[in-house]
């Protein structure tokens with residue numbers, strides 16, 4: 001209140017309030033002003049980076065105006081808000097998205113060209129904001145776009161990593177990791193030097209008795225680090241709603257604790273402490289779908305969770321409401337188990353700081369949180385060692401024990417004498433050392449638990465969380481199938497296709513209601529429309545071919561079938577099966593006569609994706625892809641019939657030009673392992689067909705678009721256990737085509753076979769855990785069907801158009817609406 005301008009002066013103030021530019025000249029004036037003043041450059045000294053910066057700053061001003069208004073309106077209305085806690089936000093670039101969401105891109109393109117620049121070149125100057133690993137982080141970014149577009153009062157909370165996901169270079173065929181320092185010029189963030197929170201680690205717990213006889217706990221004597229807020233505006237599409245993403249950065253504390261060291265003259269150790277503080281938000285852990293259990297990662301989690309909760313509680317307390325209102329005003333969504341400590345932290349705040357009774361506090365906590373599970377892979381389920389937590393967060397460990405005790409007591413009462421059940425569902429696993437099962441804590445502390453696609457949500461209920469369905473009943477568990485934002489993944493990535501669709505549907509309303517795409521159905525057989533559609537696909541393929549030529553030197557024919565698999569490299573995603581299939585195709589081509597070859601469909605096999613730096617097998621898969629590409633691309637027998645390309649440093653901005661350029665994309669995980677997948681949705685939305693297993697969202701995509709428009713193959717999730725069992729007991733023989741591929745690798749056709757020993761071993765003595773051999777015949781046969789289908793361009797075009805018309809379900813708007821209704825009980829703010 002003290003910081004606001006006195007009421008009588010506000011009219012003067014409002015007379016000078018910032019305004020948004022609306023037409024070209026006003027935009028140009030803003031750009032030149034920013035280049036000449038904010039950036040201190042001139043028309044004699046303006047390169048593309050300066051011009052990008054000028055445009056970014058001009059649009060940033062517009063965002064800020066809407067953002068301020070939105071935040072004021074939300075504060076005034078004081079409705080329920082949702083807080084999306086995610087360790088990853090894979091935002092990609094901002095400028096293009098900001099221009100499109102504000103529906104000002106055409107004006108800006110025109111305006112900037114009169115100033116001597118091409119907008120594409122400027123957009124290309126921007127560094128990706130790559131604060132995530134893959135699907136989980138990108139989902140968070142799509143959700144932020146939908147929350148703002150649907151006018152929901154929502155905040156994202158994350159960490160402001162100094163280094164995002166590493167940049168991948170391919171050197172001599174191997175992945176090399178290069179640090180991603182992305183902050184030297186970032187116009188999209190605003191440090192809030194007035195918003196800081198002190199966060200404590202280590203120390204001890206002191207128990208004391210209050211005057212009324214109750215025991216209380218103080219956690220004290222630890223090391224203190226400061227969290228500083230950086231805010232990022234999140235504009236909605238075609239609405240002034242601009243939400244806030246708050247990212248915390250760690251700094252040395254300026255509090256009393258550290259002055260002591262300065263004063264006592266221990267300068268060096270004080271500097272070391274400062275560096276240690278900054279280390280917390282220094283780097284994103286580059287692991288997708290794997291838990292490594294490092295202390296610094298636990299520090300990151302607590303630092304971010306504690307700062308966010310402090311902020312959320314502070315905002316709630318300003319409203320002056322009773323604590324019992326908390327769950328009516330606040331919903332907190334946990335993006336996987338990474339923020340699970342928030343459950344413990346809120347309980348701690350309520351009992352230790354706010355003096356609530358345990359039960360009252362616990363009721364509030366368990367009405368506030370929702371937990372989204374993103375994976376069933378055992379190696380990805382977070383477990384923190386008890387000694388580690390004891391040392392870092394002693395009070396939290398006590399509270400976790402207490403939560404577990406009360407939980408086990410209620411289970412015991414309901415299921416007396418089932419000791420094995422108690423052991424199975426205990427938050428504490430009795431291993432050596434003991435570990436905390438974070439997923440169990442998340443379930444017990446949340447109102448709702450959801451999976452991210454139907455099959456996945458069914459699987460968590462029948463496997464990893466089965467006992468909890470028995471205990472809590474089935475209604476606590478629900479499904480929200482993932483979605484992607486059509487603004488970025490259709491309109492921005494594929495402007496020509498978006499324009500063609502808009503022309504047929506009479507406008508761009510489909511970007512706000514994606515089910516309107518079904519209006520395309522009636523054009524699916526129209527020859528002229530098919531030609532326009534396929535011409536756009538061709539020009540997107542040409543753009544990719546040009547990129548491939550420029551970056552790798554490989555010449556690919558844009559008339560060939562472009563077959564793309566881009567995603568994190570992981571054995572469960574089975575890029576190894578794809579490259580084995582490519583080798584098999586290569587061997588088949590080599591055996592053919594010239595006449596036979598002339599009848600084959602030309603193919604370009606495109607791969608891209610990062611391997612976690614410590615994931616040896618994934619790195620070997622990359623090495624095999626690059627080795628095969630070396631051999632195949634230089635074989636004159638093969639020519640344009642087969643090319644193999646590895647795209648370096650796959651990221652969001654590369655996905656934006658890859659998704660529109662596929663004829664076929666691959667989503668071929670072992671059934672039951674890929675929780676959802678989201679690139680499957682992006683590729684189909686851009687008029688590509690997919691080859692895939694019955695896994696994740698592929699199943700629902702099939703249901704929506706029809707099974708004759710998708711190339712499904714392979715075993716089902718329900719078969720997997722038996723198949724693995726058969727491998728373990730040596731009851732299987734390797735698929736003959738796969739045998740041939742392995743023999744060829746071992747002969748040295750693709751270089752020193754020693755390099756690939758691990759891959760072969762995984763298929764043989766390793767027990768073929770991902771069932772490559774079991775699915776291989778079906779995979780190859782299905783690729784033959786793809787070739788046949790591609791030979792009929794009209795029928796192919798019809799399949800693509802019909803598929804796009806049926807993709808309405810996979811917008812992240814629908815997913816967010818489901819969260820709002822079924823999990824958050826959240827209303828949009830009328831604009």
Ligand code: KOT
Pocket residue numbers: 133135136139287288289290291336374375380452482674675676677678696
């Ligand atoms: C797990 C641990 C650390 C980092 C990331 C994960 C992770 C990522 N777990 N699941 N995912 C992916 O999440 C996507 C969004 O829901 C899914 O589409 C995808 O299938 C998951 O693998």
